Amino acid sequence: MRRVSKLSCAGFRFGATRAGIKASGAPDIGVIVADEPTAAAAVFTSNQFKAAPVLVSRAALRKSAGRLRAVVVNSGNANACTGAAGVRDARAMAARAADALGVPHEQIAVASTGVIGDPLPMDRVLPGIDAALGAGSRGGFTEFAGAILTTDRGVKTAHTRATLGATKATLLGCTKGAGMIAPNLATTLTFVTTDARVPADRLQEILQRAADRTFNAISVDGDTSTNDMILVMASGRAGNRGALSGFEDGLTELLDDLSRQLMGGGEGVHHVVTVRVVGARHDRAARAVARTVANSPLVKTAIAGGDPNWGRFLMAVGNAGVPLAASRVALRFDDVTMVEGGVACEGGAALDARVAAVMSRPSYTVTIDLGQGRADAHYLSCDLSHEYVTINADYRT
Amino acid sequence: MRRVSKLSCAGFRFGATRAGIKASGAPDIGVIVADEPTAAAAVFTSNQFKAAPVLVSRAALRKSAGRLRAVVVNSGNANACTGAAGVRDARAMAARAADALGVPHEQIAVASTGVIGDPLPMDRVLPGIDAALGAGSRGGFTEFAGAILTTDRGVKTAHTRATLGATKATLLGCTKGAGMIAPNLATTLTFVTTDARVPADRLQEILQRAADRTFNAISVDGDTSTNDMILVMASGRAGNRGALSGFEDGLTELLDDLSRQLMGGGEGVHHVVTVRVVGARHDRAARAVARTVANSPLVKTAIAGGDPNWGRFLMAVGNAGVPLAASRVALRFDDVTMVEGGVACEGGAALDARVAAVMSRPSYTVTIDLGQGRADAHYLSCDLSHEYVTINADYRT
Numbered sequence: 001m002r003r004v005s006k007l008s009c010a011g012f013r014f015g016a017t018r019a020g021i022k023a024s025g026a027p028d029i030g031v032i033v034a035d036e037p038t039a040a041a042a043v044f045t046s047n048q049f050k051a052a053p054v055l056v057s058r059a060a061l062r063k064s065a066g067r068l069r070a071v072v073v074n075s076g077n078a079n080a081c082t083g084a085a086g087v088r089d090a091r092a093m094a095a096r097a098a099d100a101l102g103v104p105h106e107q108i109a110v111a112s113t114g115v116i117g118d119p120l121p122m123d124r125v126l127p128g129i130d131a132a133l134g135a136g137s138r139g140g141f142t143e144f145a146g147a148i149l150t151t152d153r154g155v156k157t158a159h160t161r162a163t164l165g166a167t168k169a170t171l172l173g174c175t176k177g178a179g180m181i182a183p184n185l186a187t188t189l190t191f192v193t194t195d196a197r198v199p200a201d202r203l204q205e206i207l208q209r210a211a212d213r214t215f216n217a218i219s220v221d222g223d224t225s226t227n228d229m230i231l232v233m234a235s236g237r238a239g240n241r242g243a244l245s246g247f248e249d250g251l252t253e254l255l256d257d258l259s260r261q262l263m264g265g266g267e268g269v270h271h272v273v274t275v276r277v278v279g280a281r282h283d284r285a286a287r288a289v290a291r292t293v294a295n296s297p298l299v300k301t302a303i304a305g306g307d308p309n310w311g312r313f314l315m316a317v318g319n320a321g322v323p324l325a326a327s328r329v330a331l332r333f334d335d336v337t338m339v340e341g342g343v344a345c346e347g348g349a350a351l352d353a354r355v356a357a358v359m360s361r362p363s364y365t366v367t368i369d370l371g372q373g374r375a376d377a378h379y380l381s382c383d384l385s386h387e388y389v390t391i392n393a394d395y396r397t
Numbered sequence: 398m399r400r401v402s403k404l405s406c407a408g409f410r411f412g413a414t415r416a417g418i419k420a421s422g423a424p425d426i427g428v429i430v431a432d433e434p435t436a437a438a439a440v441f442t443s444n445q446f447k448a449a450p451v452l453v454s455r456a457a458l459r460k461s462a463g464r465l466r467a468v469v470v471n472s473g474n475a476n477a478c479t480g481a482a483g484v485r486d487a488r489a490m491a492a493r494a495a496d497a498l499g500v501p502h503e504q505i506a507v508a509s510t511g512v513i514g515d516p517l518p519m520d521r522v523l524p525g526i527d528a529a530l531g532a533g534s535r536g537g538f539t540e541f542a543g544a545i546l547t548t549d550r551g552v553k554t555a556h557t558r559a560t561l562g563a564t565k566a567t568l569l570g571c572t573k574g575a576g577m578i579a580p581n582l583a584t585t586l587t588f589v590t591t592d593a594r595v596p597a598d599r600l601q602e603i604l605q606r607a608a609d610r611t612f613n614a615i616s617v618d619g620d621t622s623t624n625d626m627i628l629v630m631a632s633g634r635a636g637n638r639g640a641l642s643g644f645e646d647g648l649t650e651l652l653d654d655l656s657r658q659l660m661g662g663g664e665g666v667h668h669v670v671t672v673r674v675v676g677a678r679h680d681r682a683a684r685a686v687a688r689t690v691a692n693s694p695l696v697k698t699a700i701a702g703g704d705p706n707w708g709r710f711l712m713a714v715g716n717a718g719v720p721l722a723a724s725r726v727a728l729r730f731d732d733v734t735m736v737e738g739g740v741a742c743e744g745g746a747a748l749d750a751r752v753a754a755v756m757s758r759p760s761y762t763v764t765i766d767l768g769q770g771r772a773d774a775h776y777l778s779c780d781l782s783h784e785y786v787t788i789n790a791d792y793r794t
Contacts, residue, residue, distance in 0.1 A: 049715035049723050049739070081711060083724065083740045116708040117741045224716055226708075297694065297781070311513040311623075314478060318446035319621055326446050327480065342446070343480040344514045384694070 007141040007159055009172040010195040011035050011235025015136035016147035019128025021076035021114070021121060029128040030147030031097065032191060033070040033136050037107055038235045040068035041204035043211045045228035051080035052090040053110040054227060060094065063106035066200025071109040071191065071231055072097045072129055073148050075176075078187060080116040080226040089120045096129045111229050113150055113176065113187040141193075145174035148189055152176050158257040162196060162250025164240035169196035171250050175258040177225075187227040190215065190258060196247050197236035206248045207232050214255035217290070218263050218380040230255070259380065264363075269382045271303050274365040278376040285322045286377035289368060292320035293381070300384030308355035310338045317368055328371030333358040404538040404556055406569040407592040408432050408632025412533035413544035416525025418473035418511070418518060426525040427544035428494065429588060430467040430533050434504055435632045437465035438601035440608045442625035448477035449487040450507040451624060457491065460503035463597025468506040468588065468628055469494045469526055470545050472573075475584060477513040477623040486517045493526045508626050510547055510573065510584040538590075542571035545586055549573050555654040559593060559647025561637035566593035568647050572655040574622075584624040587612065587655060593644050594633035603645045604629050611652035614687070615660050615777040627652070656777065661760075666779045668700050671762040675773040682719045683774035686765060689717035690778070697781030705752035707735045714765055725768030730755040 013033045021028040042061055044054050060068070072093055079086045094108040101108075112120070132147075145155045157174045177188035198206070211230055232251070240247075264272045275294045280286035293299055296316035302309045310331055318324065331339035333355045338345060345351060358364050410430045418425040439458055441451050457465070469490050476483045491505040498505075509517070529544075542552045554571045574585035595603070608627055629648070637644075661669045672691045677683035690696055693713035699706045707728055714726065728736035730752045735742060742748060755761050 046718075047712060047715035048717075048719065048721040049711050081708060081723075081736075081740055083738065224712075226712060226715065311478060314446050315444060315621075315623055318444035318623065320445075321443075322445065324445040326478075339478075341480065343478055 007157060007172055008138050009141070009170050009193040009235070010237035011038065012193045012233070013136035013138060014140035014144040015132040015134070016140065016143040017128050017131040017135055019074070019131065020124045021074055021128070027143070027147035028074055028076045029125070029132045030073045030144040031070055031129070031132045031136060032144060032193060032233065033101065033133065034068065034233055034235055037067040037069045037103065038233050039198055039200040039203050040066055040109070040231065040233045041200060041207045042109065042229060042231040043208060045224050045226060047224050047226050047228070049081065049226045051078055051112065051227040052082060052086035053079055053112045054229060055087060056090040056094060057109040057111065057229065060106045060109055064104070066204065067107060068109055068233055069101055069103045069107040070097050071111065071233070072132070073111045073189065074120070074125060074128070075148050075150055076114040077112060077118055077120050078114045078116045078227050079112040079120050082117065082119055085119060089122055092122060093125060093129060096126050097133065100130060100133050109231060111189050111227070111231070113148065113189055113227055116226065141172060141174070148174070148176045150176065156258060156261040158254050158261070160250050160254050163246045164196060164238070164244065165242045167238050167240035169194055169238040169240055169247065169250070171196070171254045173254050173258055175262050177262060187225040188215065188262065189227070190230040190255070192230070192232040192251070192254065194232065194234045195237040196234050197238060197240050198234045198244060198247060202244060203232060203234055206244065206251060210248060210252040210255050213252055214259045217378060218259050263380050263382055270362065271359070271383045272363045273303055273381045274363070274378055275381050276365055276367045276376065276378040277370065278367060279369040279371045279373060280375040280377070281373040283375045283377060286375045288322050289317055289320040289370065290377045290379035292316055293366070293368065294379035297384055300381065303359065303381065304383035306356055306359040308338065308352045308359060310344065310355070313366065313368070314339065324370060325372065330369040330371065332367040334364050404554060404569055405535050406538070406567050406590040406632070407634040408435065409590045409630070410533035410535060411537035411541040412529040412531070413537065413540040414525050414528040414532055416471070416528065417521045418471055418525070424540065424544035425471055425473045426522070426529045427470045427541040428467055428526070428529045428533060429541060429590060429630065430498065430530065431465065431630055431632055434464040434466050434500065435630050436595055436597040436600050437463055437506070437628065437630045438597060438604045439506070439626060439628040440605060442621050442623060444621050444623050444625070446478065446623045448475055448509065448624040449479055449483035450476055450509045451626060452484060453487040453491060454506040454508065454626065457503045457506055461501070463601065464504060465506055465630055466498055466500045466504040467494050468508065468630070470508045470586065471517070471522060471525070472545050472547055473511040474509060474515055474517050475511045475513045475624050476509040476517050479514065479516055482516060486519055489519060490522060490526060493523050494530065497527060497530050506628060508586050508624070508628070510545065510586055510624055513623065538569060538571070545571070545573045547573065547584070553655060553658040555651050555658070557647050557651050560643045561593060561635070561641065562639045564635050564637035566591055566635040566637055566644065566647070568593070568651045570651050570655055572659050574659060584622040585612065585659065586624070587627040587652070589627070589629040589648070589651065591629065591631045592634040593631050594635060594637050595631045595641060595644060599641060600629060600631055603641065603648060607645060607649040607652050610649055611656045614775065615656050660777050660779055667759065668756070668780045669760045670700055670778045671760070671775055672778050673762050673764045673773065673775040674767065675764060676767040676769055677719070677772040677774070678770040680772045680774060683772045685719050686714055686717040686767065687774045687776035689713055690763070690765065691776035694781055697778065700756065700778065701780035703753055703756040705730070705735065705749045705756060707741065707752070710763065710765070711736065721767060722769065727766040727768065729764040731761050
């Protein structure tokens with residue numbers, strides 16, 4: 001994974017501006033504009049309360065059969081829980097960009113993040129879209145990545161090269177949303193551009209699989225927001241032919257990097273823990289156990305305290321609704337085995353100290369071997385800390 | 398609901414002793430002994446890691462076809478994650494009481510709560526069982542209720558009378574486990590004696606329904622322990638005949654009282670919140686929404702902060718996996734309506750202040766109307782506070 005100072009991707013321009021949606025005056029509108037309509041795919045929040053921009057972007061991708069010219073993003077206001085008026089505003093955002101670019105409205109996706117329940121200040125949003133489009137440049141990706149932030153500590157970008165036969169393709173991505181810890185429902189927005197040539201239907205399949213292995217496998221608090229979105233646009237400029245497995249590997253690597261930045265950047269997060277489940281009967285079981293352990297508040301407080309309280313991990317394993325043979329289960333913290341055959345290993349206080357040493361690391365892996373089969377899965381977890389409570393209890397009041 | 402100073406129930410004796418399992422020297426073995434084998438029923442933890450006493454008690458109820466002479470409980474050691482040796486120890490506890498009472502081993506249930514992973518100190522447990530049996534008396538219920546505690550602030554008992562035709566029956570219960578907040582996996586043990594006449598198979602059905610409406614509908618952290626158990630014994634001394642609906646009402650009332658004591662008694666719990674879902678298409682949907690909202694860490698931190706952040710409640714509603722029409726959803730805090738038709742009501746800061754006033758109460762009800770049908774359900778939730786993190790992060794270290 002490389003990060004370079006001047007981020008660009010053939011076939012795209014990036015723009016940003018300060019439209020005055022945020023009271024702070026920080027940048028709050030960003031655009032990605034493709035040189036021509038390009039293949040695009042997206043995955044959206046599974047929350048039943050989908051914000052207006054999610055509804056509008058989903059419809060655009062369907063109507064355009066996965067061909068987009070641009071995406072317009074605002075921060076500072078989520079346009080969520082805003083009813084029919086919110087949908088009209090999201091459509092007006094798309095229309096403003098479409099008219100400026102001279103393309104059909106369905107070739108524009110929109111995304112929003114920020115406070116919920118308030119109407120968008122359209123008198124500032126619409127001129128802001130014009131300004132962001134006017135500011136577009138080949139090297140403006142970092143500015144775009146900055147304009148989508150809310151409470152994040154800083155810009156989160158990643159960049160990689162994928163090998164597709166004899167061709168190298170670029171993937172360039174950014175994300176926001178301090179690990180779903182921040183207030184404002186902690187929306188996660190992620191945008192990826194690539195010069196790889198990938199048909200829209202294949203791009204959708206590949207994105208879905210890559211998202212399931214990365215962004216859909218992180219847990220700060222188990223909640224998903226009304227506005228979550230991952231959008232990928234592929235210009236095709238690399239001119240690759242043949243198999244796309246190298247592209248899928250690259251996209252998965254890029255999204256893994258971004259999701260770890262997201263989790264580690266959360267306020268109050270001191271430990272990013274990979275919960276790895278092996279020896280499961282099938283993938284669904286492996287995933288259910290990994291998710292249940294990663295989401296357990298008792299596990300997260302144990303992670304926060306660096307407490308080698310292995311019983312909590314076993315208890316969470318047992319709460320996943322997956323049939324288990326307790327006598328086959330093993331538990332490791334990085335390379336230190338704490339439980340074998342469902343019972344604690346010999347070692348007493350010295351073993352506890354070795355596990356505590358692993359748990360003091362900023363990142364480590366807890367491996368749970370179910371001893372039942374060959375399927376595996378992983379999930380990212382983190383600590384549930386005093387800062388989490390402070391940030392989330394005291395927001396708004 | 399009455400609480401009387403001298404608790405008793407016809408057909409039972411209760412005993413307790415200090416066996417030295419707890420380092421503190423507090424009472425740690427309790428027994429309930431029926432005058433003769435009586436109808437009994439139990440519900441056990443759904444955790445896949447079932448502690449040895451759960452396995453042994455479940456087998457006893459099956460073998461005896463729901464007829465028990467006694468239950469033996471120890472605190473201070475959970476006999477969980479102890480492998481085959483743990484099962485032998487749990488059987489030895491039952492055998493000791495059975496031999497003393499001259500009944501088959503399968504007429505004795507056992508329960509344990511306390512630290513996990515350590516072998517039971519049988520050299521203290523077995524003489525302790527003898528001593529507790531010897532100390533048995535008609536009025537010893539409060540002593541029994543004290544001997545099952547771990548980190549609880551105090552004894553939790555409840556007492557009610559059920560009307561069964563022309564007969565009045567007594568129900569007497571106790572519980573432990575500071576709202577699943579305490580360490581030691583926070584086992585919940587609940588014991589109920591009654592003089593009602595209820596066949597064992599009917600008792601099992603009634604207990605299951607009553608537990609689903611009460612203990613299975615509380616959420617402190619969504620985790621269930623390896624040792625959880627609710628056991629009911631019915632002596633039949635009241636001599637009732639005919640329908641048992643009055644008994645079911647009484648048992649539900651008793652378990653509701655005990656579950657609220659459990660939740661409110663948790664360290665760091667300042668608000669017990671009833672999450673009530675109405676207008677659902679069917680019971681399963683109502684229950685899923687109530688559980689998801691009650692378990693959401695973002696909702697719990699909002700409860701802790703007394704923050705009228707209605708977006709978090711809606712977001713959690715949307716995360717339940719239940720298809721919804723957002724535009725039909727309403728949200729009330731006690732009698733204050735905050736959201737109607739999926740959007741915030743007019744009222745601004747004054748409305749926020751009225752909601753904040755409700756949220757400052759030690760107990761209140763959040764009503765979520767899905768506007769889709771006639772099914773309803775409720776779940777108890779509470780605040781996720783700094784004390785929760787402190788208690789659970791710092792345990793053992």
